[in-house]
Structure formats: C-alpha cells, structure tokens
Amino acid sequence: MVPRVIFGRGSFNQLSDILAPKRLNINAPFIFLVDDVFKSNSWLTSRIPLSYDDKIIYISAAEEPKTSQVDDLVEEIILSNKERPSGIIGIGGGTLLDLAKAVSIMLTNEGEAKDYQGWDLVKNKAIYHVGIPTISGTGAEVSRTTVLTGPTRKLGINSDYTPFDQVVLDSELLKDVPNDQWFYTGMDCFIHCVESLQGTYINTFSQSYGEMALSLCKEVFLEDNLTSKESQEKLMMASWHGGMSIVYSQVGVAHAMSYGLSYLLGTKHGIGNCIVFDHLEEFYPEGVKLFKQMKSKHNVVLPQGICSKLSDKEFDTMIDIALDLEPLWENALGKNWKKTITRKKLKSLYIKM
Ligand code: NAD
Ligand code: ZN
DSSP, rough: OOOOEEEETGGGHHHHHGGGGGGTTTTEEEEEEEEEGGGGGGGHHSOOOOOOEEEEEEEEOOOBBHHHHHHHHHHHHTTOOSSSSSSEEEEHHHHHHHHHHHHHHHHTTTTTTGGOOEEEEOSOOOOEEEESSOOOSSSSTTOOOOEEOSSSSSEEOOOTTOOOOEEOOOOOGGGOHHOOOOOOOOHHHHHHHHHTSSTTTOOHHHHHHHHHHHHHIIIIIIOOOOHHHHHHHHHHHHHHHHHHHHHHHHHOOOHHHHHHHHHHHHOOOHHHHHHHHHHOOOOOHHHHHHHHHHHHTTTOOOOOOTTTTOHHHHHHHHHHHHHHOHHHHHHHHHGGGGGTTTHHHHHHHHOOO
C-alpha cells in the first residue's frame, strides 16, 4: 500500500515541504517526469519546486509506456547526473505515473525493464518515488503494478517495491482534462469496479473498496455536473478506491481483451476498455447496461470496426496476448474458464469491435 498520501485542492503547493527531507545531498537531484501537455502551462510548471541539479523531463503520453522507453530514461538519468537521484516524481495520468514507478525501480535493479515484467521479480527497493495524478481513473497512483509494453508482451512489473512512497491528490490539477478523455479514463475505474466485484477472486477487503468506488462513479457519470469541483474530487477518490479494490483481487474480460487491442493496434487503455466493454453484455449484464447509460448521457461515440480489416494472423496475435492473462480469465469466469473462452469465441468478440 502507498504509505503516505495528502489530499486537497491546492495541496500541490506542499510538494517542496514533502520533498525537502528526502533529499540525499545536493548532487542527488529530484527528477520530475511530467506529461508534456503541461509544457507550456506555467500555472503548473512554475510551481514545481526545483533546486540544485533537479530536472524536469517532459514526456508525451500519446503512446503507452514501453520497456525500452524506461531503459532509455534510466540511462539518460544516470549519464546526466553526478549521483543517483534522491527521488523520481511522476506528474500526469497513468502513462506518466507508470513511467515514474518503472524508472525508480530500474535505477536500483540491474538489467532491462523487460526482465521484470511479471510478478515479484524485482530484487532491490526502488528509489523514493512520488505520484501526482492529473487525470483520474486508472488507479495507477495506488496500484502495485506499472504496466509496460515490452518486445513480446504487455505486462506489468508487479512487486512490493512498485507502489509510490508518497501520493499527492490535488483535484485542481484535473481542471483542464478534455471531456472525452475524462470519460475514457473514468470508465477505466468503473470497469475495474465491475470486474473486481463480479470476479471469483472477490473478498471483503476488495469488495469494500470496489463498492465505494462504484457508487462514486455512478454519482459522477449519472448524476453530477461532469466538470464540477465535486466531480473532480469524487473521481479522484473513486480512482483510488477502485485501484485498491483490484490490488487485492483482479480485473477481468474487458482488460484481458483490451490488452490485445493495445498490443496490436496501440489502442490506449481507457478507450480500449470502453470499446471492449460495450460488447460484454453476456459477461457483465448490469455493468454494461449502466455503461451504455453513461455513454449516452455524455454523448460519447466510440470508434467502430477497428478490427474489421485485420488478418487472421493479427487476430491470432491479439488472442495470444489476451489468453496469456490467465489470472484475469480465472477471476472473471472461475477455474474452468478454458471451457468457455476458446480462440473462436475471442475472435467472434473481436470481430464485433
Ligand atoms: P494518460 O496518462 O495516457 O493520458 C491521457 C491523455 O490525457 C493524454 O493525452 C494526456 O496528455 C492527457 N492529460 C492528462 N492529464 C491532463 C490534464 N490535467 N489536462 C489535460 N490533459 C491531460 O491517461 P490515463 O488513462 O490516466 O492512463 C493510461 C495509462 O495507464 C495506460 O498506459 C495504462 O496501461 C495505464 N494503467 C496503469 C494502471 C496501473 O495500475 N499501473 C492501471 C490502469 C491503467
Ligand atoms: Zn484498467
């Protein structure tokens, strides 16, 4: 679990106080990995507390994080600084948060990021790392994984050293998120809740967080004014609770299939989950009904036919990626999931998308 968190509008201003005691010495900088959408946004960047050799590295979130990108960043940081950093601070959505987690792990562990994709492969404690979300839904701020696309698979580095040491939840940072992205990333949270609550891995710990997050998602997407301060705070906490829920359970069918889309077509996580979930009535009837209500209330039109021109070989690649995620299928459908989920079944679902 994340050991330290502060919450509140304007709490970003406390960053300097939070970081000061963690500075190892003047040659060990803090490195801020910041979504480049903020590059010309002095409202945010002028408040990043830089001293000594501290640096901002702007990174585009146009593509999801890659293992090779993590390795390049680690090399850049090692080569351009006198000492190992005092800390890595990720500012952005799931993309930047995952990069910050992965870079902080790879600064203290030998080899390449791809070697650590999986469960509990990380040997050494990561460098101190702080997560500051600027969009809410993925739960990456609280989770025990950092999802990376590697040469052969899209899979997280899941370990006890992955979670942030500190998270800053300042809902004011969400104020400029475009409406469509707000919906896609918010739906990631909604889908986490449905998949966790309906899964066979469910337990009281996960259920309590999942129910809280689900109820907040319903308020945000079915009742509230989407862009109000209250909505921003509610979705921020929904993301947190939804993330906590899956830390101790698992996601399900939508995530398994969306990883396939993402690996082959580069479809981003939030929108990819929406595209898949829209066709999963037979697995999550209540959840999909609610999803369609939310979609219609916010006039969201999802891309159609994204798999219509794929070759058999491409379908096979997506199906391989999806089927590889065994814990997700077992959570969704139980130990005998292979009886229902055949390659033919997955192809028939992908064709609809
Ligand atoms: P994102 O980080 O990919 O960002 C989406 C878009 O929103 C980008 O264009 C970004 O520039 C923009 N944006 C972000 N904050 C903004 C702001 N305040 N104002 C204006 N624009 C803003 O979005 P995401 O949906 O949060 O993250 C998706 C990533 O999270 C994927 O890579 C996925 O694999 C990962 N993920 C990780 C976990 C985990 O537990 N580690 C869980 C789910 C998803
Ligand atoms: Zn997700």
